[in-house]
Amino acid sequence: MTLHADLPFDQPGLAALLDSSDATAQDALGFGVIGFDDDGLVQRYNRFESQAAGLRAERLMGQDLFLAVAPCMNNFMVAQRFADARADHAALDDTINYVLTLRMRPTKVRLRLLYQPGANLAYVLVQRS
Amino acid sequence: MSAGAGQPDDQDVAHDYESLLQFLYLAPVGLVQLAADGGIQMLNPVSAQLLMPLSRDGELTNLFEALGPVAPDLRLQCSAFAAPQGQVCDAMRLYVHADDRNGGPQVLSLSMLKLGADRLMAVLTDVTMQDRRERQLRKTDAWLNAIMTNITDYALVSLDRQGRVESWNESIERVTGYAAAAIKGQHYARFYPDGATTEAQQLDRLREADENGWTLDEGLRLRADGSEFWGSAMISPLPARADETSAAPPRPSDGDPAYCMIIRDISDRRDVSENLRKATYSDHLTGLSNRRAFFEAADLELKRRQKAVRPVALLVIDADHFKAINDRHGHPGGDAVLAHLAQTMRRVCRQVDVLARIGGEEFAIILPSVGQDDALAIAERLRAEVHRTPATYAQQAIAYSISIGVAVMDDTLDGFDGLIKRADEALYAAKRRGRNQVAVWAPPPAEQP
Secondary structure, X not given: OOOOOOOOOOOOOHHHHHHOOOHHHHHOOOOEEEEEOOOOEEEEEOHHHHHHHOOOHXXXXXXXXXXXXXXXXXXXXXXXXXXXXXXXXXXXXXXXXXXXXXXXXXXXXXXXXXXXXXXXXXXXXXXXX | OOOOOOOOOHHHHHHHHHHHHHHHHHOOOEEEEEOOOOEEEEEOHHHHHHHXXXXXXXXXXXXXXXXXXXXXXXXXXHHOOOOOOEEEEEEEEEEOOOOHHHOOOXXXXXXXXXXXXXXXXXXXXXXXXXXXXXXXXXXXXXXXXXXXXXXXXXXXXXXXXXXXXXXXXXXXXXXXXXXXXHHOXXXXXXXXXXXXXXXXXXXXXHHHHHHHOOEEEEEEEEXXXXXXXXXXXXXXXXXXXXXXXXXXXOOOOOOOEEEEEEEEEOHHHHHHHHHHHHHHHEOOOOOOEOHHHHHHHHHHHHHHHHHOOOOEEEEEEEEOOHXXXXXXXXXXXXXXXXXXXXXXXXXXXXXXXXXXXXOOOEEEEEXXXXXXXXXXXXXXXXXXXXXXXXXXXXOEEEOOOEEEEEEEOOOOOOOHHXXXXXXXXXXXXXXXXXXXXXXEOOOOOOOOO
16 A cells, blocks of 8 residues: 555544555655554654654664663653553554654654554654644 | 775764764663753753653753752752862752652652853663662661660660550660659650650551561650750560460550660761751752652651551642742842741741652642641641741842642542642642632532433
């Protein structure tokens, strides 16, 4: 499935769209996409996010998202939300304001947290605000 | 010479840059570079991880603001640091006390380095576990201290199950000046100055001794003639008298000796331990408890309440229009108001109450064994007293007022954070109603089915 470059960040049902698209398709998007599996290991890191962070996706594939890729999200505001959703088998689709430290600059962003029970990957989407 | 072996090519530089970035992304401590005004210039992910839960506006633009709620003195400390370079603070503990259920860090350590006129570097780490271990160690230290230190004189007192002095001996008279008739059958609170303890607290100590084998506390004690000395008292339960014939130990009757208490006069060592205590547990400006002392005291009070239910009240106090006071009289004027408020709190409260500065212009008082009506009365007295007597700074009277939120612990709350939240809600209600008043927390109206 192909994704349009101008697919909006807040598009309803984005979890299903992402789940049925491949890494190349996600590279076209105008916001950051980080997909990770049930073990918390990064399986997707799209071009937008890679350029913003200054890290190539190859470097991060298979790493633990909250320990080795994005420790800034390892708190109750983000990581805990996914852990809770998994434990409760509940869908998660919430958008929060956050600050990332892209190239060590404080950067205001909106994070969309997506998890669907049974889906292959959970996603953190990142949009500059 | 051609561009050759010694020169790194662009690809190498790009690769190194990426590695360097990743090194900083993954550094397991928070690093922040800031300007003199606290403006954040650079920070790494662990900083954001630790700071975001504290941020009130969801931004991280200024470190002093982000840490304002837990380190109100930080801005002052940095601006007062005169040397062109050097360590402003080293491993200072910040007591966040985030909601337990969120599992977030509760204690942060902050070191601040001044690198130049407009450049500071901060190192932040989560030391929640370390802090917990240290607390345990301190307790053990106090115990060892009590045993190992040279004993010049001590009184050995036996207490009955209720904490009454069971028998008199000469050492009691030597240390406390009490003759037999004046102290026998009296509760051991007789050795404490007025207001330094409550009945519930004394029974707690006995229960603590039952459970742990000993309990220790240090503080002002009273002699028969009313003079005070700095004493340490250890209470431990006496072994139940073995009864050879029956398997079950006999229930000691009320008047039997049940505990042994050792009171030691340690006035000589008081200065040392007071200074140490002050440095760790006091707010610099007001001399009240700091956040660390406040939350430790709260923990203790709630643990005691779990064992034996009794009222615990909390007042949260905020100086009204404090920004305007600062604007009109300058920061030293504002500081004078805060110090004055602290003094007034001391005048109105008992020694057993825990008075603390928990934010910039935010104060709190834990009132052990005080129910809602009495807590309201105390709050009202404090408010009226502040309203009546202005602070003075530079020969100028600064009139100000305070708002107070009152909440009492009940069984629908499972922790101290819930109690603070309620007191905070009450405080906002008091502010909304026009300030210079006291409000008590009220449950939200029941929802209509």
